[in-house]
Amino acid sequence: MTRQKATLIGFSAILLWALLALMTIGSAPVPPFLLNALCFGIGGVIGLVWIGFGAGFGVLRQISWKVYAFGTIGLFGYHALYFTAFRIAPFAETGLIAYLWPLFIVLFSGLLPGERLRALHVIGALVAFVGAGLIVMGRGDAAGAVPVLGLSLAFLCALSWAGYSVLSRRLGDVPTESVVVYCLLTAALSVPAHLLWEVTVWPQGGWGWLSVVGLGLGPVxxxxxxxxxxxxxxxxxxxxVASYAAPLLSTLALIAAGLAEAKPILLLAALMITGGAALAARASLKP
Structure with a gap:
């Protein structure tokens, strides 16, 4: 597979993740760990079919358990944080903070062999953080009611996904079929977590089930x-660079669905986060 083709394939994930927040909201009131189990169960089963018709299951035995542990922790941890944040914090604000991950990918990639961290990386990070700060300050008199825990979880989402993505670069020889096991183990871990800490609430109506199935097929x-x-x-x-469109597309999707208000401060925050990440990208693209 050529580098260009692999890049285009990776870009398709960004388009799918633009719908992650919208579908997560549509899946309410399903609790986070149950949602994890349902979505990753769907994704994992589809992956098994893909392996069965493709490379064969023998390829899974060639992968170290350490790789499986890394991938499972990455997927399980990120989505437990993400789904929980969306259950307890405002939709648009949570989505924007969670979508700081493109910026962190650029920053962290500067630490990879052969890369370096430049001044524009730092400037871009500061601009994006100011944008994230506007989200909280823009709530005005309601600032005292901001669910700090929810927004903090969203921030941890960004850090965890960027870390998982960049570290995946170090596992370049590991076949993509390993992701099937990540998904299945994430679903398996989510079941006892749900039974221990949550009350079972199934998707409500056709839109609720469609959102869960849509998550399992696409964004998750x-x-x-x-x-x-x-x-x-x-x-x-x-x-x-391409990932920087994700927070803006996600916010626009929420606004189009009537789940978020097109407030000037919110749009300004989205542009600052995207713009800050673009500055960091400009530094990364320099030879």
Whole structure:
């Protein structure tokens, strides 16, 4: 597979993740760990079918348990944080903070062998953080009611996904079929967590079930396989650049669905986060 093709495949994940927040909201009131189990169960089963018709299950035995542990912790941890944040914090604000991960991918990629951290990386980080700060300050008199825990979890989402993505680059020889096991183990871990800490609430109505199935097929399914290919074999810097459209697209999707208000402060925050990440990208693309 060529580097260009792998980059294009990785870009498809970004388009799918633009719908992650919208579908997560549509899945309410399903609790986070149950949602994890349902979505990753769907994605994992589809992955098994793909392996059965493709490379065969023998390829899974060639992968170290340490790789499986890394991938499972990355997927399980990120989505437990993400789904929980969306259950307890405002939709648009949570989505924007969670989508700081493109910026962190650029920053962290500067630590990879052969890369370096430049001044524009730092400037871009500061601009994006100011944008995130505007989200909280823009709530005005309601600032005292801001669910700090929810926004903090969203921030941890950004850090965890960027770390997982960049570290995947170091596992370039590991076949993408490993993601199937990540998904299945994440689903398996989510079941006891749900039984211990949550009350079972199933999706409500047709839209609720459609959102859960949609998550399992796309943003919490196919997207992980295409992203894995992009991170391992594509241009990580260009994918970082392309990722900066995700927070803006996600916010626009929420506004179009009537789930978020097109407040000037919110749009300004989205542009600052995207613009800050773009500055960091400009530094990363310099020879």
């Amino acid at each position: 399914g196919l997207a992980f396989f295409t992203w894995d290919i992009g991170m391992k074999k594509g241009d990580i810097q260009l994918l970082g």
